[in-house]
Amino acid sequence: MTLLNVEGLAVDTRGGHSLVRDFAIEVAPGEVVGIVGESGSGKTMTALSLLGLLPEGVSVVSGEASLAGMPFLRDGRVLRRPNATMIFQNPTAALNPTMRIGAQLDRLLAFLGKKGRGRAEELLESVGIGEPRAVMGRHPHQLSGGMNQRVVIAMAIAAEPSLLIADEPTTGLDVTVQAQILELIRSTVATREIGVLFVSHDMGVIAQMCRRVAVMYQGEVREFADVDDIFHAPGDSYTKELLASAAEQPRKVGDGTRTG
Amino acid sequence: MTVIGSPVALRGNLAGRMKLGDPMAYVAFVTLGLIIALGAVVPLIFGDGDVAQDNEGLLPPSWSHPFGTDRYGRDILLRSLAAVRIDISLGVAVALSVLVIGSTVGALSATFGGMVDAVIMRMTDILLALPGVVLALIITASLGKNTWFAAVAVIIAFIPLLVRLARAKALEVRSADYIAAARLSGASTLQVAFQHVLPNAIKYPFVQSTLVASLAILDFAALSFLGVGVQPPTPEWGAMIAEGVGDNLLGAWWPSFFPGLMILLSAASFQIIGDWLDRRLR
Numbered sequence: 001m002t003l004l005n006v007e008g009l010a011v012d013t014r015g016g017h018s019l020v021r022d023f024a025i026e027v028a029p030g031e032v033v034g035i036v037g038e039s040g041s042g043k044t045m046t047a048l049s050l051l052g053l054l055p056e057g058v059s060v061v062s063g064e065a066s067l068a069g070m071p072f073l074r075d076g077r078v079l080r081r082p083n084a085t086m087i088f089q090n091p092t093a094a095l096n097p098t099m100r101i102g103a104q105l106d107r108l109l110a111f112l113g114k115k116g117r118g119r120a121e122e123l124l125e126s127v128g129i130g131e132p133r134a135v136m137g138r139h140p141h142q143l144s145g146g147m148n149q150r151v152v153i154a155m156a157i158a159a160e161p162s163l164l165i166a167d168e169p170t171t172g173l174d175v176t177v178q179a180q181i182l183e184l185i186r187s188t189v190a191t192r193e194i195g196v197l198f199v200s201h202d203m204g205v206i207a208q209m210c211r212r213v214a215v216m217y218q219g220e221v222r223e224f225a226d227v228d229d230i231f232h233a234p235g236d237s238y239t240k241e242l243l244a245s246a247a248e249q250p251r252k253v254g255d256g257t258r259t260g
Numbered sequence: 261m262t263v264i265g266s267p268v269a270l271r272g273n274l275a276g277r278m279k280l281g282d283p284m285a286y287v288a289f290v291t292l293g294l295i296i297a298l299g300a301v302v303p304l305i306f307g308d309g310d311v312a313q314d315n316e317g318l319l320p321p322s323w324s325h326p327f328g329t330d331r332y333g334r335d336i337l338l339r340s341l342a343a344v345r346i347d348i349s350l351g352v353a354v355a356l357s358v359l360v361i362g363s364t365v366g367a368l369s370a371t372f373g374g375m376v377d378a379v380i381m382r383m384t385d386i387l388l389a390l391p392g393v394v395l396a397l398i399i400t401a402s403l404g405k406n407t408w409f410a411a412v413a414v415i416i417a418f419i420p421l422l423v424r425l426a427r428a429k430a431l432e433v434r435s436a437d438y439i440a441a442a443r444l445s446g447a448s449t450l451q452v453a454f455q456h457v458l459p460n461a462i463k464y465p466f467v468q469s470t471l472v473a474s475l476a477i478l479d480f481a482a483l484s485f486l487g488v489g490v491q492p493p494t495p496e497w498g499a500m501i502a503e504g505v506g507d508n509l510l511g512a513w514w515p516s517f518f519p520g521l522m523i524l525l526s527a528a529s530f531q532i533i534g535d536w537l538d539r540r541l542r
Contacts, residue, residue, distance in 0.1 A: 053440050056373065085444055094437035098459040107455070108445060152441075159445060 002026045003195040004163050009063030010076070011042070011049050011219075019045045019058065020219045027163070027195040032186065034198045034206040034227070036242070037216035043199045046216070047165045050197075051086060052078050068162050084163035085156040087185070090172050091148035095140035101151055102136030105158070112159055127154045128184055146177035150184065157188060164189060167199045182209055203246040207231060215239045282539070288532035291525055299344020308495055309338030318512045328514035330500075331507055336515060339495040340522050346496050348526060350411050350480055355473035357415050362422025363458065363465040369423065370430030370461075371453035381427075384420035392417035393479050400488040410489035414479050418472050422465050429461040436460075467538045474530035481523050497523050 009023035020042040027033045035043045049060050050073070065073035065082075072082040088094040096104055105120040124132035127150045140148055149169060156164060166185060170178040186209060189196050198209050206213050207227055214224040215236065223236040234240045319329040327336035369380040387395065392414075399413035400406075433439065434457060442452050481498030483489035490496035492503060497519040504515030 051444060053443065055435070081446065086441065088437040088441070090437065094441055096438045096442075096456055096460065111445060111447065155441065155445075 001028060003029045003031075004065070004067050004197070006050065006065040006073075007063065009046065009049065009065065009073075010061045011045050011054065011058060012061045014057045014059070018219055020049065023063070023221055025197070025214055025221070025224065027197060029162070029193040029195055030190050031212070032189065032196040032198050032210045034200060034210035034213035035216060036200055036203060036206050036213055038201060038242070040218075041216040042219040043201075043216050044167055047086070047167055047197060047199050050082065051084055051165060052081065053086075082163065083159070083161050084165060085159055085161045087149070087152055087156050087164065087166040087169045089168040091145055091152045091169075092140050092143075094152045095148060097140055099139070100136065101138055101140065101143070105136065105151075105155065108155055108158055114158070123154045123158055124151070126157075127151075127188070128180075129154075144177075145173050146181060149173065149177075149181050153181075153184060153188065157192065157194070160192070161194060163195050163197070165197045165199070168201070169198075170205060171200075171202070178205075185209070203231075203243065215242065282536055284532050285536035288529040288536070292529040292533070295344055295522070295526055295529075296348060299341045299348065303338065303342045303345070306338055308342030309335040318507060318510070318515070320512070321514055327518040328512070330504060330515045331512075336500070336518050339500060340497070340518055342495040343497050343500065343519065343522070346407070346490060346494070347477055347480065347523070350407075351473045351477035351526070351530070354411060354414050354418065354476040354480070355469045358418045358422050358472050358476075359465055359469040361415070362419045363426035363462050365419070366423040366426025366428075366465070367430045367458040367461055368450075368453050370427045370434055371449055371457050373434075377427075380423065384423050387416070387420040388424075392475070393482050396479060396483055397486065397488065400483060405488050405491060407490050407494075410480060410483045413483070414476050417479065418476065422468060422472070425468055426461055426465045429464050430457045433457050433460045463541055467534060467541060470530050470534035470537055474527040474534065477523060477527050477530070 004025070004027040006026070007024045009020060010018065011020040012018050023042075023046055025033060025035075035046065037043045045054070045058065048054050050065060054060070060073065060076045060078070062076040063073055064071065064075070067082045067084065070080075070082075072078065072080050095101070099107075102120060105123065106115065109115045109119050109123075120136060121132040124135060129135050129147070129150055135143065135147065135151070140151075143151070164185075169185065170181050173181060182205065185196065185198075188194070198206070200206050200209075210227050212225065213227050213230055215222045215230065215238065217238045222238045223230060223234070225235070229235075230239060231243065234243060317329060317331045317333045319325055319333075321328045325335050325337065327340060329335055330339075365380060369377045390398070395417045396410070396413035399416060400409050403409040403413070439452060439456055442456050447455070480489060481496070481501070484496050484498030485502045486498075487502065490499050492499050500519040501516040504512070504517075504519070507515045
């Protein structure tokens with residue numbers, strides 16, 4: 001059974017420059033599917049286009065997409081807002097700096113029609129925040145990146161989406177926090193049967209999180225296969241290069257310091 | 261965690277905030293505070309100088325009349341202080357109106373973008389093409405000589421400035437991730453504009469509004485000086501200067517000097533407070 005099904009998606013700039021061509025992917029409920037590629041490969045544009053969040057001057061020109069059997073994109077036109085939410089690369093920038101965490105959660109819950117005493121606390125506890133009351137009284141800049149990312153994840157699952165798009169959700173975090181956040185995303189979506197599109201440039205993170213992955217290069221999917229196959233038997237020349245560059249060890253120079 | 265919320269820590273924090281860190285700001289706050297306090301209290305006790313016409317006209321500054329008297333024998337100190345009610349409160353009221361209207365329009369313009377933005381920007385272009393006082397003169401000339409029309413004219417003259425400023429900041433805020441998140445959760449453009457864009461874009465317009473208060477006092481006095489704002493015999497600094505101009509030729513400098521000094525002190529105080537706010541909020 002597929003949850004998200006995308007076919008023939010193409011994204012162009014207003015000037016006719018092609019950013020994404022013939023993108024196709026499918027995601028099953030509870031599955032984490034990766035999109036990997038270098039900067040500028042079109043992976044973020046793909047994610048944004050599915051959510052209708054493309055920046056000005058960039059638009060979907062063709063493609064079909066459906067979520068849980070409901071088409072939301074046909075012939076490049078958005079039919080409805082898909083029941084999907086997003087986790088961002090910089091969690092501190094994904095929260096309104098002028099509002100306390102509690103106020104942001106309350107507003108979101110009220111907006112979703114789920115306001116009730118203790119709802120916000122429950123939500124924060126469900127993403128592993130031990131002292132929800134203390135966190136709710138803080139502004140985003142008073143919390144660590146990892147804590148903010150937990151809050152962002154809590155807000156993302158509050159709407160009970162069927163699809164979650166994670167755009168490099170751990171790139172800005174410490175390695176230890178990164179592992180915790182990845183585990184949180186994995187457990188959260190598994191119990192709730194939420195499908196995830198996991199956008200990253202980090203092959204290691206992708207290998208940890210996903211069973212299947214799409215490798216993107218210059219706006220095209222070069223390979224869409226199981227992670228194991230991609231790692232052990234890459235079928236595409238670009239995938240090979242990407243893996244080789246990920247495995248490359250820092251070079252030692254004469255005086256013993258390391259470079260790149 | 262608990263220490264941060266305790267009253268002791270809060271008091272320390274407040275004391276830290278009260279430290280202005282700038283002697284000029286002290287002077288400005290004290291000057292403006294004195295002007296407002298005296299303007300509020302003195303006319304209640306001594307009247308606004310209009311009835312004391314048994315004095316001789318054009319008495320130079322002395323102990324009984326520190327600012328002297330004008331040609332009708334009215335006490336210039338009392339009139340200058342009575343004018344605080346009009347000049348300072350109109351300056352502040354103009355600044356607040358300009359802040360509210362300007363930043364709201366600016367935030368909406370940036371959030372909606374497209375045609376809405378284009379139309380609003382062209383309108384500000386038109387308004388900005390004329391200097392503020394000239395624009396206000398045109399408006400009062402067509403509406404009529406009246407205190408309220410003059411105030412409205414000054415408000416209209418300053419709005420485009422704040423619209424531009426708020427829009428510039430709002431454009432930056434608009435592309436933030438939390439705006440995308442809010443849109444994703446289904447918030448309408450209006451909700452995004454008022455709940456997320458406006459609160460995050462208001463800092464610079466807020467600082468600018470203290471400068472608007474200063475400029476509004478100047479412009480309002482200028483309009484009254486030119487005879488299209490407050491009409492005599494209501495005490496108002498600009499109008500008082502205009503009345504005193506003729507007396508300058510007779511060697512009586514005080515009827516126009518002291519109202520001018522009041523304008524200078526209050527406008528300069530607002531400017532310095534604006535500079536201080538700018539540095540504090542940066």
